[in-house]
Amino acid sequence: MQPRTVTAGVLDIAYLEFGAPDGWPCIMGHGFPYDVNVYNEAAPILAQSGARVLVPWLRGYGPTRFRSAQTLRSGEQAALGADLLAFMDALGIARAVLGGYDWGGRAACVVSALHPERVVGLVSGNSYNIQNIARAMEPASPPEEAALWYQYLFHNERGRRALERNRRGFARQLWSMWSPKWSFDDATFERSAVSFDNPDFVDVVIHSYRHRYALVAGDPAYAAIEVKLAAQPPIRVPTIAIDGDSDGVNPGTAHHARKFEGLFERRVFAGAGHNLPQERPVEWAQAVLDVRKAAGHT
Template identity: 60%
Template structure:
């Protein structure tokens, strides 16, 4: 929970979205978005800093996490990028938010990039942690990467198999704890910190959403037809024109550290890139001051 904040629910699109909020009701809005395998606790410290500066912060549980639930058992449990972006847009609509700063990393950064690319009129600015241009190029996903990069993606290929589905079902905490350690080698989290987040993996849709996410991005399984039009737009790898700050952890473990800012070509608006020494994949929880400062710089 965010200190001084509250929790709430709202029906938005195909979901009943659980979210935390903090800060003045009339303040400028920032939506802070977690990734896999994390939850809103990753953004709590940054949200507290922002709320103290007069920013209204909203921190939702993504589909498949924590108390967020699908409204219908018939809705496909998709984890594709278009679904995450549509969920975020629906949340803005449901809460009557015309514009916001969108700040996230991993899955949450992907949702923020989707909305920033396709609905820029709804976005004051974008903070993208880790991968700056966090949109999948599914058509090119079959091209092999260098060996070191492929090794780091072991969990994605594991989830392509039924053994991986069974492993995630039976050992979701163990997999998540291992990924935290691999991806953030200098982050000395304790078991209480992990346990607070791991409770969100008990969501009944967690496994199906995660498995679909890591299969659909490689074209292993089809996406939800409801999002086909959005995916078609994303397939063109659209430019992002909104003001953007990219924060990359210098020791992020998902991909080998970049020697330079390779994503700048995808951004056509005001753009800043910052590397964070000794910070790994979980940027907002490992570097809440830098994350909050990036949001404030866009307001």
């Protein structure tokens, strides 16, 4: 399948499209360090159920490109949410079912919280993905701190150089640690790994993992959005939140339920790690169908 491209805000966003052009809109977001291939099985299932499934490469990944060399290569949460909203606007999509996990889930949560009129329903891997940057320096338990080693590495220049020199090595290490029961092969990994060759990948990743700890400034263009996110706004759209019970980086998000003030359900995928839609494509697709039904669409 050949990617398509649309000019959306500061980006030329590349994306894959599955299903009929007049199908019900469904936008799925990938995480770090993954790419659009995580939906290769789930997206066709949704397309067969009448969806028009759009899967964009995030900023810094694959064929997606910044339109200007002067734009800060920000990976902050406000930028990811703004990109998703700009993508919807560029394609003339008034409302859609949104889904994602990790970075892609964060973008979907941002739009769901701040622009609920644009969202039919939300499927969020790891639940409430909006960062509480004001509390980022509060320590967690030793096992949780140990799982975040890569973030602390990226806080210094040794980490930047390490990622630049060995993008595939670090990504594969994280895949293995975060999804210990997922037996992916070399071909599966390489299909996604080519997306890390994007010239802005390292800059966006490093900025993301520094900004979330308030170690670097954000892009002033998104300052107003970050102010709104700092208030930790609730999500009121119908939501199905999903955790994997074998997630090597996220210990579970049952405590996030209070952040959802509309129809809400939490599911746990047995044996699944962090990469939920690729490890459990059938169950992920069913969650998307179920949240749309919960929102009153049949």
